[in-house]
Amino acid sequence: MIHSGRFGFVGRRLLQAIPLTLVLLLLVFAMLKVVPGDPAMQVAGPRASAATLQAIRVQLGLDQPVWEQFLHYLGRIATGDFGTTATGSTKVGTLIASGAPVTLVLLAVSTVFTVLIAGATALLAARRPDGLVDRMINVMAAFGVGVPTFWLGIVLLAGVALPTGAFPIGGWGDTPATVLRAAVLPALALSVSVAPVLMASLRSGIVEARRSEYHAAAQAAGVRGWKLTRGFVLRNAAVPPVSLLAALTTLLLSGAVVVESTFGLPGLGLSLTQAAQNRDFNVIQGLTLVFSLAVVVVNLVGDVLVAFLDPRVMV
């Protein structure tokens, strides 16, 4: 009946996500093969003798057939073992565990900012389509998209954090209060480049709903005020932005990588940048996997949300 349609749809999306994840795992694993240079050499150093190199290769299981190595790799991933960092001091797993909360908080706060900024400006812009306010907001939006996140971070540091001291000029907090305070500026920098996309989608959703025949039909039937706006405008205008949410979260995630280095936040983004700078393969492989799996999950959540908001999505 009706409901099975939606849960059926969600079930199908889940099934579709599994092959995608497997392919991602394969790709990330394959990265090992593409890396220039010999992994064993990286461990033992360039001057190691052929015998030591061979021993390391056996120890790392590099001599086994590829698909066996892949299964072995899957086994290790399942238990959270992503290998050790280049310096060998910490396990990549712990690095991920410590960095994840920072990145998650940053994403959460910037998502809140993005929704607030986009929501407010969209409602303002949609009040009089093509009016002065609407055109001005569109220009600012075009600006926002063009402003590099890391530069905005620096301007916020120079213009707000340093002079007022109200916000730390880098690093993370340890209590919820200090964490929030540390997250405000980076999250703001991050959301300014993403909010315009959500704003444009919400704005066009509202304008189109107001210009639609079902809106006129409701008015003709005497529906007015908040009932009209909620039931016939917002409910329909929310569909396009929600379907964009997954893509926007991916944008935020992507931006976070840069913002974390501007503000020195100890998140997964900073680890990824540092790993790239120090050519730390295991960290890159582990983080790439974590990030892409996160995107798969976010897309899934996005599809589910759309399915519940828009009954036509029964495909």
Added chain:
Amino acid sequence: MALAPAQVLGRRRVRRDPGATGTAALVTGAVLLALLLAASFVSGALTGHDPALTDLTARFRPPSPQHWFGTDQLGRDVFARVLVAAGTDLPLALLGAAVPAVIGIVLGALAGYARGWIGTAVMRLADLIQAFPSYILLIVLVFLLGPGAGSFLVGAAVGAWVTYARLVRGVVLRLRELDYVRAAQAAGLGHTRVLLRHVLPNALPQAVVYAASDIVLALSYLAALSYLGLGIQAPGIEWGQMIADGQPFLRNQWWVSVMPGLAIILVGVAVRLIAGGLERRLQR
């Protein structure tokens, strides 16, 4: 490159006054970029300061009539260096948008027109690539291919074509059902001719307008990569790199790091003008 913000902004159906044909915006934008690019070759003569000349006596001069953007930690004129950097940033940003544009348009048109397995194959590949957030894709490529312009361009090509492909495929799928395409097929014109002469020309305008705003994205990715030390390396000069180099002196000499960002925004404005102008010209 996961989702190009400009794509959504570009699709506004706005009733602009029919008078403005968009040429004014188009010309201003293009002239701005051309001037910036030209200035990058003669920045020394233009500003009266040799961008590479270190002069420790002139360290950290704030912005002034002599030094519009002030001087940096080695006493070099920041404005002159910003102009020189344009010679690196602009061409790479243009290429970073053009390369994926070509790939995306071709694959998108094929996926839309041929449908069948080609269509699904292209779209599955697109889903896969979009599973990697753009910076992560770039950073992994830098790791594999080493820092520098090369990995940026490969990253742009691998990541950004997806949006073009989706845009063009959508348009081609719609155009394919229109009567005039059916009429061309019925009149015995071969599929290649119908696709190249009748379908693509009507799909290109939207792709070109988007491409114009994709340059802004490509520039911000290039600058970010260099800011992270994974893009343009010294002795090359690039805006993101300049911002990163100036960050340690942010407390008292904010201009060293802040000023190069203005150039990026100026390019963003110019390209936005071009995109707006193009859109209005093509809608006419």
Added chain:
Amino acid sequence: MSPLLRITDLVLETGPAAAPVRPVSHVGFEVAHGEAFGLVGESGSGKSLTLRAVIGLLPEGVRQAGGTLELERDGAMRPYRFAEVRGRGIGMVFQEPMTALNPTMRVGDLVTAGPRARYGWSRRAARSRAVDLLAEVGMPDPKAQARMWPHQLSGGLRQRVMIAMALATEPSVLLCDEPTTALDVAVQDQILRLLHRIRTERGLSIVFVTHDLGVVRRLCDRVAVMYAGQVVETGRVEEVFTRPTHPYSAGLLRSMPTQDTPRDRPLAAIPGGQPGAGDRPEGCRFAPRCGHALPACAGLAHVLAAVPGSPSRSACIRVADLGGPPLDREALLSPLPGGTA
């Protein structure tokens, strides 16, 4: 007795205030109680805009620049404010069943949205009233269909939901904007019969906009023929269709093939095309295409005058000297060459 709805001297404008364009200029007509009034014309004649002006739902950029809209209340014609009549005196049905129903709302909630807002029906009362309304418009399974979404219904059923939604607030006038144009002939017939039944059962007046002369004949008692933003003829349907008093109505009636149109001669098409809102000539707007035009017609002020020997009213000054209606008599048929419209 006084009519139920009266529109006088309606003027609609669009474009800059300094140099406005008038898609509708000085349109007037009356609709009696329980009467089905047809507003017929080709695309661009302004019929749809006129209908939307009656309930104040003009598209963005179009504004009412003149004219009065009156509804009869306790014996007197009184101008009304749109907020007063929407969902009370006047209801409206739209053309595209696909876009006229809120896609994210169940049919039952949609149908009772009006009365819940206007009369404060409770949720429970609304649910049962919804089923009754859907039954009244002939839905095969009202209880189940009340819980379905619009996109799950066929075009014909969606149009019935549209009608139920308009009837829910007990209007005295139902405005219909080409509700059957997008439908199949068989489904259209059912909807026309439904509208006729509801009109007789509820004593409802209907204002029906269409380009289809057959539908007007089928459903309407009186009709107004619109051309280039003006009413050029108005009268009882049998009268206008058999003895047209305006060359455009005559030309329109002749150009539409019927079961017994002679098949060996070309159709009497009207040469040229209907002028757009921006480039309408002075005086009689049909003059450039009219076989009977005189120089005087170009300077003509538009007036819907009575016609000697016919209950219809016409804007053509030559009706009398052409020997009165029907203007499409063989004698009058100036050789209308196959037009190159």
Added chain:
Amino acid sequence: MSAGTPLLQVDDIVVDYRPRRGRTGGPPAVDHVSLDIPRGRTLGLVGQSGCGKSSLARVIAGLAAPTGGTIRLGGAELPAPRGRTDATRIQMVFQDPGSALNPMHTVRRTLTELLLVHRRAAGRSAATDRAVELLELVGLGAAVLDARPRGLSGGQRQRVGIARALAVEPEVLIADEAVSALDVSVQAAVLNTLRDLGARLDLTMLFISHDLAVTRYVADEVAVMHRGRIVERGLPDDVLRNPRHEYTRSLVAATPRMDGPALSAPEEARPV
């Protein structure tokens, strides 16, 4: 309608859009249709949306391959897909004036491209002259040569559509709801042109429409299509005045006529 073997012979055509295993229950879009049109005559095909008339038209025009059945022109079977020359032998005029012409091309380019590709004219100037001839044939002139579809009225666009179909000198012209989207007065003018061309060029035509009266006026013979099958065929006045098949009767009764009964007339008040 004898006159030797008919020019167009359509035998036992089936069109089924459902995937092979999903074809249980319910008829295919076109369910074993056979029809033929003698040279120089016009067959009218009437049916409501979804009856399969457009699917049939696209198969005959070579735009889609049928699931089953054959199409013969002048006795010889047309292969699917058709080669360049075979493709020109049957041409189509489409319904929607808004999308019938390539919005970016001028009328000149739309016509000359076809004339040059199919070598119906040697060189650009010869192609332009031939294009003007074609435009005059359909009641337009050289004035519209350099206009883009945006600058033409609905009626003019449909006329250019007819000129385009005639450019490759087809043997059969299919008009698929070619006047349905036009206003009544414009429709009459285009119908006159179609009838006039039919006579002057001795065109063999398949005129497809949902409008009974229009089809009766244009066609020499009328076939009625319902749920993928031809349910009735005969002379226009017979099919309309005394329809034999139940569906045709209901179609004629449901079609509102300018000279038909009003619903308020007493005998019409049947329950809904």
